[in-house]
Amino acid sequence: MNRAEYPAPLRSLIAELKRLPGIGSRSAERIALWMVQSPDSHPESLxxxxxxxxREIxxxxxxxxxxxxxxxxxxxxTSRDPLLLCIVEQPTDILPLERSGAFRGFYHALGGKISPLDHVGPESLRIPALLQRLREHPPHEVILALGADVEGEATSHYLGDMLREFPLKVTRLAQGLPAGTGLEYADELTLSRALSGRTSLAAHP
Amino acid sequence: MNRAEYPAPLRSLIAELKRLPGIGSRSAERIALWMVQSPDSHPESLxxxxxxxxREIxxxxxxxxxxxxxxxxxxxxTSRDPLLLCIVEQPTDILPLERSGAFRGFYHALGGKISPLDHVGPESLRIPALLQRLREHPPHEVILALGADVEGEATSHYLGDMLREFPLKVTRLAQGLPAGTGLEYADELTLSRALSGRTSLAAHP
Structure with missing residues (x-):
């Protein structure tokens, strides 16, 4: 007697679902069973x-x-400020910045960050396109909005050096306490950066 | 200036993913962004x-x-025992029983359980097909493998009454302590059922 199992198309679907980020074996099986039992046409529209x-993106x-x-x-x-250019690692970093409401310039996604361990050097990133943009429409300020991890720092330093030849201001995101948390939740490196990046109160210049 | 957002096809995909069981807004966005950025053909094969x-199931x-x-x-x-019939609520209940390795007969999924609050009465279940099976190929034993919740109990009682007219043994799954847990994790009802369903040790008949 064979060991009972799901029919082949259902097993293929479970295998495909398991490859999605954040979906484990049990979730994949649950979603697949939900799909096969769904009486409406939602699975097909997905x-x-x-x-x-x-096809279209x-x-x-x-x-x-x-x-x-x-x-x-x-x-x-055209209502955006052409003198401000914000450099991010991934296109997925753009909407979070937009949602913050604090930036109204243009963006440039590098498509990654310098990471020698993953064989990602500057040549793998969209840096030639960045240089062309800077020459054709030079902004006043370039904001490096890269991650605060090792690779993000390395990429910021690399870009900082590279941008010296351009007559523009180069800034980077502040590092410090995340909003809404107390000091007891911050690690030492975050506190050290929050201290060294401390700002004057407006009333005490 | 418009509020920035994802292009329409991406927003549709996020909305469709959000309808999957166990997938919230953030997971849906993460999966959709992973799909749109995936360089291989996995999303299409999904x-x-x-x-x-x-189409095929x-x-x-x-x-x-x-x-x-x-x-x-x-x-x-044909290697299964035709004299054993196990009644379950859903087709998804069949594989867990198969995986237990403890049952080698045939199955009958009702497609639900009696639940007046959800307007599910016996007429909504696959009971006529069950009666036909029992008449055409009468088993020696019918095992009611329904849930231990209120609706599962109600369905078991309904089927128990209905099956009285057939010359067969009707049994149901034991209720008691789940394997691998101690008494401190069991609720009162589980303990009460484990007590009333207690079994003799083989050496002390």
Whole structure:
């Protein structure tokens, strides 16, 4: 007697779902069983949505954000400040900055960060496109909005050196206490950076 | 200036993913961004796997398990014991029982349990098909493998009454301590059922 198992198409679906980020074996099985038992057409419309995204979404030629056209709505937005350019690691970093409401310039996604251990050097990133942008439409300020991890720091230093030849201000995101947390939750490195980056109160210049 | 957001196909995909069981807003966004950035064809093969499952999987005519043909491999397995029939609520309950290795008969999935609050009465379940099976191929024993919740109990009682007219043994799953846990984790009802269902040790008959 054979060991009972799900039919082949269902096993394939479970295997495909298991490859999604954050989906383990049990979640994959639960989602697949939900799909096969779903009486409405939701699973099919999910399948169509996946195919539509893979067919119609491409990186914006200029900033690298997700776009349906060659240039994304962010790059085409003439109300933005062309003198401010914010450099991020990934296109996924752009919306969190937008949602903060604190930045109204343009973006440039590098597509990664320098990481020798992963064989990612500067040549793997969208740096030539960045240099071309800086020459064609020089901003007043470039903000390095890269991660506060080792690779993000290395990439910030590399870009800082590289941008010296341009007549522009180069800044980077502040490091310090995350909003809403107390000192007891901060690690030593965060506290050390919060101290060295301390700012004067407006009333005590 | 418009508030920046993802392009429409990406937003549709996030909305579809959010409807999956156990997937919240953040997971849906993370999976969608992973899909749009995935350089290989995995997202497309997931889409095809979903469509394949919805096209090719149907309930087995006899037991209700997921099947590619009219009858599933379980029902076609001639090495099984035709005198044992196990009644479960859902087709998803069949594989867990199979994996236990403790049952080698046939199955019948009701497709639900009696639940007046959800407007599920006996007429909504696969009971006529069960009666037909019992008449055509009468087993010696019917095992009620329904849940230990209120609706599962109600369904067991209903089926127990209904099956009185048949010359067969009707049993149900034991209730008691789950394997591998101590008494300190068991609730009062579980302990009460474990006590009333206590069994004699083999050496002390």
């Amino acid at each position: 399948a169509r949505a996946i195919e539509c995204v893979k 491409q990186p914006c030629e200029r900033c690298g954000f997700f776009s349906e056209a060659n240039l994304c709505p962010l790059c085409l937005d | 889409a095809r796997a979903i469509e394949c499952v919805k 149907q309930p087995c005519e006899r037991c209700g398990f997921f099947s590619e043909a009219n009858l599933c491999p379980l029902c076609l397995d």
